[in-house]
Structure formats: structure tokens, C-alpha cells
Amino acid sequence: MSDGRWRRRGGRAERPMVPRAEFTSYYGKPVLNPPVWKGRDIAGYFFLGGLAGGSSLLAAGADLTGRPGLSRVAKTGACAAGLVSLAALIHDLGRPARFINMMRVFKVTSPMSVGTWLLSGYIPAAAVAAATALTGRLPRLGAAATAGAAALGPAVAAYTAALISDTAVPAWHDGYPEMPFVFTGSGAMAAGGLGLLAAPAGESGPARNLALLGQVMEMLAFERMTRRIGMVAEPYRAGRGGAYMRAGQVLGALGATGAALTGTPLLPAGRPRRVVAAAAGAALMGASVATRLGVFHAGIASARDPRYTVVPQRQRLEERARARAGTGTGGHGREIRG
């Protein structure tokens, strides 16, 4: 204990030719500082953002294909999700009264800055779309707002993946190619779930389709991500992150089954179909919440354990040293590189 070096076995390397890493840390303390965000606020926001973005797309499509019930549900959902998002984001700030400072700059290097400006366009559009739909007034303004929300909605659903990936958190950063597809897939599930839950049975077909397509995309993206990132995928399978992800998978499977059933003649029309649709919709939305919480907590766990920072970086250094030695350029090795 007084010897300061904690030697622990590193995890499985992603490629078998890289040897199992011996790993040292400073008394087991994290190298990174984990995010100070609260799960309820930020994972909640990811869910709401995806729900809103997907719902705005459903709303626009519903308007175009004459499904007023679905349209109203989707617009209301998008607006409510957007407003609650705003409250959650401001609540999570260390100095909430200074939220307006977000609008001092626009920085492409900061997904949070980009998101601020996206939301400042999206939320008013979604609110106007919902207001015009619910009151029936100013239909042309409503149509423009719906189009605007639908144009920005996918960006709102996707940019949050770039936001968490643009950190040093291993489980988030390393997964950046697939994370946006996990997020938009999850958003599609949530939006489709809302449609199934609340829209009239005759109009909820597209919501069901979107939920199923979204679930497949999310599943495939998540599988590919966790397979590719090697040991850094462990927090997605173990601990709190793993538990939430598994819950999300179970709820998603249940919801998808129920949703698919509502699209077949197997379910008698009327009450049974409505009940299954509602349950499936709720399950799909719950799955989306669970997935966001899973990703959130997996990230926190990967930042807390120095193993996930040190081992992949050490492997990277060793690969580079081997590559340099192999090409005969005779690098100086780690002594200079540091």
C-alpha cells in the first residue's frame, strides 16, 4: 500500500495481437475528472431532445399525409419536450441565472454552443407549431413553424451525441462514430412510442414504423460500437451503466413486439389494440430513457476508473513505438515522446 504503484491487469485488448496490458495508476485515483452533470437533468435532456426531434419529423409527415391526430400529438410532444429540456438544462447549470451567457458566442468547436443556437431556433418553432395546431389559428404560420421544427429536429436529436463524444470520457469519446446513430435511433423510438401511446389508432402507423426502424438502428449501432471499442465497452455491460442498458434492451424488445403486433391482424381492433399500442408506446419511451441513462452512467464509470484512460493510451503508445521501430526510422521511443 505504501508502495504507491497499484498494478492491475488491463482489460482485453480489442485486437488479439496487442498483448494484455499491465497497468499502473496513482493509488487507483481517476486521471480524468468525471462530469458533474446530474443524470436526471442531462440524460433526461438527451431523451427529451430525441423525443422532440423525432416528434417534429412525425408532425411534419402527419401534416403532409393528412393525419391530424398524430400531428397534434407529435407537435404537443415536441413542444413540451423542448420546454422541459430547457428547464432541465438551465437547472443543471452551476449558475442557472447566467444561462443567457450561452449566447455570448457561437463556437463550432463546442457542441454545447451549437446546441444552444439550435435550440434557440427549434424551441420557438416547436412551440408555435403546437400552439397553432391546438388553437387552430394562424395555420400558415403553423405550417412554416412545423417545417422549421422538422428541419432542425434531426439536428437536435443528433448533436447531443457529438456533445458527449467531444470529451475525454473514454466510453463516450471512443464511441463517437456510432453514438449519433444510437442517439437518433433512440429518439426515433421515443417519438414513435409517443405516437403509439397517444395518437388515434388509425393514424399511428407511421409512428409504429418509425419506432421499429429506430429500434433496429439503435441496436445495430450500439452493437457495432461496443464491439469496436474494446475494453472501454465494459461500463456499458457492467455496473449501473450496464444495468440501464439491459433494461433499455428489454423494454425495447417488449415495446417493439407490442408495436409490431398492432400492425398485424393478430390483435383484435378496438380496445385490445389500443391497450397494447399504449403499453408498447410507453415501453418504447421507457427504453429510450433507460438507454440515455445507460450511456450517461457508463461514461461516468469509464471516467472514474483510471484503467479506461491509461490502458488504451499505453497500448496506443506501444503500437506507435512498434510501428516506428518496424519501419526502421528508429524513433527515440518513449523517452522523448513522453
Next chain:
Amino acid sequence: MATTYRLTEHHTAGGMSRWLPYLAELQPEFFCEVSPELAAERCLVHLGWATIVTARNAVEARVLITQRIPALTVAGRRLHQVGLPYHWGWAGYSTGDSANDLVEISLDPNVHIQEDKAFACDIRPGRRPRGAARPALVREYRRRAGITERTGTAP
């Protein structure tokens, strides 16, 4: 053998440095440093409590197990060391028992700094007894060692 020494973060008896948060947080508690062998022998746990007993008194300290305080071999006999910083006292932002309570008052004639820096002791796990039990513990040690108020004074 206990040996007392200073830490960089505190100053002499600690009366000035223990009241300063910036110094107190750098070394917040009275601790004793023991070798892994001694810790194993006496069932001392890293960051646990230990009671150090001499013929004069018993004090308690947190345990730091370290390789820096080695066991010595003196005249063929294994002699363990217990390292004790002497900066603590009962008052201040950071408080703790005083290591110099373990020895008699023997001050250097110019600046009255405690002269005794190394002395025989025993160390046991756990916190020290409170109240009347504390001198009772010390009396028990004296009885076993045959120490009286005349010990060390006879010509």
C-alpha cells in the same frame, strides 16, 4: 523505538500551523509511520488507529504503513521503529494527541525545545483509553516492566 521528527507542513509544536487551513489540510491528522513488518506483527491497518505507549503516557495516532521506516537489526536483535511527528495538540483547526506527551519534559537550555527524540515504546492497534483508563493502562505497562519513579535515577 519511537522516534519523533518534523513534517514540512507544520511548525514545531504546531501551535501556529495547526490553525491555518492551508497548512492543516496538507497534514490534517496526527499519524504514526510503521514498517510493513511491524504492522503485520501488531495487526496495524493502514489508516487505522494505533495506540503508542511508553512509561509516561499513551497516545493514539492514525497508522501509515510505509517502507521508509525500516526495521533495524541492533546487536543481533530486531528493533522496530515507530515514526511520530510531534506537531499535534488538542487545539486548532487540526487536532490530535501530542507525541511529546510520551516522554518527560526535558528541554534544551536555550530555546526549550523538547530534547528527547528517540525512546522505547510499545504500539498496539486501536484507539487509546479515555479518562481514568488511560493512566491505568500506563501503570499496567510500568508494573510489567518493573518501572518505578526511581527507575533510571539510581547511581
Next chain:
Amino acid sequence: MTAIDVQIGPRPAGQPDGMDSYPGGQPRMGFFTDTSVCIGCKACEVACKEWNGVPEDGLVLTGMSYDNSVGLGADTWRHVAFIEQQRPVSVPDGDPAGDPAGDPAGDADAGGGDGDGGLRWLMSSDVCKHCTHAACLDVCPTGALMRTEFGSVVVQADVCNGCGYCIPACPYGVIDQRKEDGRAWKCTLCYDRLGAGMEPACAKACPTDSIQFGPLDELRERAAARVDRLHEAGEASARLYGHDPGDGVGGDGAFFLLLDEPEVYGLPPDPVVTTRDLPSMWRHAGAAALTLAGLAAASFAAGALGERLGLGGRR
């Protein structure tokens, strides 16, 4: 920093280290922390807190050797690490009188009677690296984090709204949120002292000149010379960390001479600024957004297709 900042990646050419610099040519200033002469006195920690009014952050005996500060954070801007190691002594015994290179920290022989191998006590004062490509600065959405004319990275506490994005972005785990206060805080390289022509408080207080402050190029030269001297003296484990402009953060404004692997000190072995991958992240996010829109379109098209094929009424 301008209000509209659309730059990603390396800064404009023609600047040393690709740094923005104000007209007038103030050279980039930084720290070289030579841990081989650090004595673990923590004067740097205290001087920093005194000068910057940083609150005391916890009276906890950690048992991590003599390190009770644990790590860098909102209330610890200089952190002295202590590592006790059983290592064979690399500098031959009996040389101190004739050894001009100085004695790397604590290679005293341990074990009065047993004297096998040696004990080494590494001490190192960690600090914000003031990276050339600073992830904290890149991700800050309010513009609170800025680059000064000295090349350092500073949080403007009157702008910061505590969004917390900089905290997980830092590859070294430096910046953090002060809980009661809500804002993010870190080392300022004593920006207020630099402006008055003084050196930072920690460098001023350091009794062994382990912490050296000055123009970064000069420090890098000095460091290279120091490493060479140590290698000549037989201390093969000495190496520089964060000095290389070709590394993942473009080189640090505060770099180190270490006597072991970075992770032994709690430093990342191969830090990379997360922004390096951001263009690719945006591309993937864009693709995912388009895919979502496509899925939505397909969802409605499937419904229409179903109707066309007579697969039952509208559902």
C-alpha cells in the same frame, strides 16, 4: 477571441506553436517542472492558495504517502504527488561529492540491516498544462475560457455559468467545479502577476527551482539539457512529458521532467485533445440526423405503400 469562432483544428500558420498572439510579440510563457529536484515541501500549493484565495478543500488523511491533496480540482491548482517505490538505485553509491548533476529525489538505501535494492520517493508538483490545443477552451459554450496574451488558458469567473462541459473535456483531469459556487476554476498561471511582470506564486515560492517559469522555448531548451545531464549521470528513467509540440494536445504550456511513466504520477500516457476528432464527429452526427429524417420519410412511405398494396385500412 471573437464572438463568432468557427475554427476547428490547428490554428493559423505563422504563429509559434500555432498560437494566437497579440500584436506586440509577447512570447508564450509557461512552466517547466523538474520533478527530479522537487523536495515535496508543498510551498507551491500554499503559495497558490494564498495568492488566489482558493478555499481549503478538505482535512482528510488519505494515506497516499504524504499527499493529502489527492489531485487537481477546483480548489487545488497545484498538487504535489508522492510515490514511494522499491527500485534498484540507478546512481552509484558513494558519488554525491563528485556528482555535479545533483541527486535525483531520495535514492537513499533502505533497510538498516537488510539493504536490498533501494527505496525511491518520487515527488512531483502537478498543475494545469495550459495546452496548445486546449479542450476546455474549445468546448466552453460561453467563451468564459480564453487564451491570454501569454499563451495561458484562463477562466473568466464573471462569465462562467457552470455548465460543466470543460470538466470532462480536459484529458488531464485538471479543471473542476467548485460545488458551493457553481463555476469552474483552475490555475490561471497567475495572470494577474504576469501582467505586473512577476512570476507565478508557485514558481516564486519553490525553494529548489523545481518549478521554473519563463518563455516556453527557453524552458524547452533548458529541459532538454537537463534530461541529457541526468542521463549522463546514470538516471536513465528521466524523461520529459508534455514538451513535444507534436503530441496529442500540441505540447503543453506547463511541461514536466518525470522519473517514471506518466501514469505513475496520475498523468495520462498519451493525452489527445478531444477536439481533434470533432470534425469527424460532426460528420457522423450529420449523417445520423439525415438518417433519422430518412427513417421518418420511410415510415410514412411504408404506410402509403401498404395502402397502395391493399394491406388493409389505415393503421
